[in-house]
Amino acid sequence: MQKQNFLTKNQQIVLDLVEKSSQPLKAYSILFNVQKKGLKAPLQVYRALDKLVEIGKIHKIESRNAFVACKNSNCVVSNATAFSICESCEKVTEINNSKLSKYLSNFEDNSGMKYSKYNLEFFGLCKKCKNK
Amino acid sequence: MQKQNFLTKNQQIVLDLVEKSSQPLKAYSILFNVQKKGLKAPLQVYRALDKLVEIGKIHKIESRNAFVACKNSNCVVSNATAFSICESCEKVTEINNSKLSKYLSNFEDNSGMKYSKYNLEFFGLCKKCKNK
DNA sequence: TAATTTATTGTTATATTATAACAATGTGTA
DNA sequence: TACACATTGTTATAATATAACAATAAATTA
Incomplete structure (x- = not known):
């Protein structure tokens, strides 16, 4: 099978x-x-x-x-995810920024660890909630 | 009080x-x-x-x-955190990389959202587990 | 096609993670 | 001292997630 x-x-x-x-x-x-x-x-x-x-x-x-x-139509595997989360209204948006994903996918440090996946969550206030 | x-x-x-x-x-x-x-x-x-x-x-x-x-002796507020996580042995290490934290702290996109905090988790295999 | 193998399903029970509510106690400030 | 308010202790319960196992369905191969 x-x-x-x-x-x-x-x-x-x-x-x-x-x-x-x-x-x-x-x-x-x-x-x-x-x-x-x-x-x-x-x-x-x-x-x-x-x-x-x-x-x-x-x-x-x-x-x-x-x-x-997943909002990326081309999303096949979810090995690189980033979201913004409004701490007031809890609105969540998937961040689709190729510079960011390139930066993180290529990130290396001196730990000797090979990163195959990441998840990033940003917190703050969305446009609407900021102006309240 | x-x-x-x-x-x-x-x-x-x-x-x-x-x-x-x-x-x-x-x-x-x-x-x-x-x-x-x-x-x-x-x-x-x-x-x-x-x-x-x-x-x-x-x-x-x-x-x-x-x-x-928190391993950073200077850690006062935890508004910028990054960790590496081994998916085999579950070892977790706090990543202390000023380039990374600068990059993420300054990250902006066109959402109009102001990010005050982030949490990043990298996954992979640590040195030990990779060589098994 | 029948037999075999493996993935998926349905089901019950239970484990794990986390918070509500409220009375009691402690601590700083006026 | 009196007050305001943070913290504590306590019981109960909510919210999130998985174990175990029998039953069913789908793909493989003989």
Whole structure:
């Protein structure tokens, strides 16, 4: 059996929901929203999320325990992610800046460690909240 | 009452433990280890951790839900943190690279957002694990 | 096609991480 | 001393995530 290159029913249901949302969704909020589609247990959601993260269709916002769809149409693997997070309204935006990603992907220090992946989260106030 | 500029007993107990550890500690592992010192409930640990993170004495490794002592003696506020994490042995090291921190602290994009804080986590294999 | 293998599913239970609420105590300031 | 307010201790519970295992489905190969 070769590695699955399509989405299963549960994965598709979860992905559809996350893609429809403009903001990160929490696992149990996803669960609540897909119960009418037959996903009744947390594990069904977590398993779908795990796979979707693995193949890069969604990202986990670690500091928020929440999930967003990847906005880069070319996103195949999620080995380089950067987000901005508004600490007031919690709006999260994926940062798509080639200079930044190039800089971080090529980053090396004297630890002898080879970095294959990174996740960066910026915090601050978004335009709207700044002007309040 | 002015803002506290010293550590309370509970905070000091938790900090001592985290500083002694060479690796990140989980909250409930901290709890287990400080029970003989009188901290019996999770909240006592979480409250101490919250304050210690706030004043920059320790950092939270978000992707691991674990806490490490800040290794920069000059660390006052923890608004700029970067770590390397070995995905095999889970060794975590705080990255202290002024070029990197300068680059990220000055990072701006066209979102109109002012970034006051960031957290970066690199993943890969450490020297030891790479050679296995 | 049948047998084999492997991935995925459904399900129950439980582990892990974190916070709400509130009374009691301590500490700085007026 | 009286007050304001931060911190503490405590119980209960919320929120996040995984273990274990039987059942089902899909790909492989004989």
